[in-house]
Amino acid sequence: MMLIEETTVPDAALPVAEFKAHLRLGSGFAEDDVQDEVLRGFLRAAIAAIEARTGKVLIEREFSWTLTGWRDRAGVLLPVVPVRSVAGMVLVDALGAETAVAASAYRLEKDSQRPRLRPTGALLPSVPLGGELRIGLVAGMAPDWGALPADLGQAVLLLAAHYYEYRAETALGDGCMPFGVTSLIQRYRVLRFGLGAAR
Structure with missing residues (x-):
């Protein structure tokens, strides 16, 4: 069995402007878009991590x-x-x-x-x-960012901001995810049933 992701989340679907506002980055400068590629990378990483934790594809x-x-x-x-x-x-x-x-x-x-x-x-x-x-x-849960449930969108922004703020940190433990993110995504996690009880 092999599963291949044939298409990725397009750049246009990533909330770069919302992420900049969340980070309170300055705007109105000549080189406003100089960090856009880096910010898209953090957003993609956050989406991938949340998809792995919830077992659900976010953007179609x-x-x-x-x-x-x-x-x-x-x-x-x-x-x-x-x-x-x-x-x-x-x-x-x-x-x-x-x-x-x-x-x-x-x-x-x-x-x-x-x-x-x-x-x-x-x-x-x-x-x-x-x-x-x-x-x-x-x-996918939504065809684009705007249709994603608000709590999942907030979780992506929080986690991407965490990655951005701690981008030089090497001492964080494996699987480190801020509490605010885990609490936002908890209700979306896949329910697994075994021996008569939910796990």
Whole structure:
């Protein structure tokens, strides 16, 4: 199984102006945009860290998921959350010949924690021996920054500011995340169920 992020969050979707205001950086100077690339880097790092902690994609983008076989042909959990749509499915045989799977053969079962791909018939199509299956997915909580829930947006700005302020610090522990950020993202973390209890 392999999951590839096919598109990244575009520069235009990053809230550089809001981040500058959050940091209280000066404005109105001739070289206002001199730090923009650095600020975008901190915003991308904060988004990636929050996505890792919550298990959810924040800004909508495309992914491809490659499988060599199904765990269960009656339905399979998708590797990213939340999935907005299935862009397509392609079977690839051992010689590399590709066959598109009709969209009418499967359906997306949307769920904010555990989205699934289900067959419209009895089973999902079988994967050719020695071949693979490629599935295109579009996932993300919001199509752009403005549509992101306010608390998640604030968490991204807080964490990016933390990275910015401590950019030269080497003594911070692994996985260090400010309390304000963890409290803002707590309700978005993926619920895991095991032995009858939520973890």
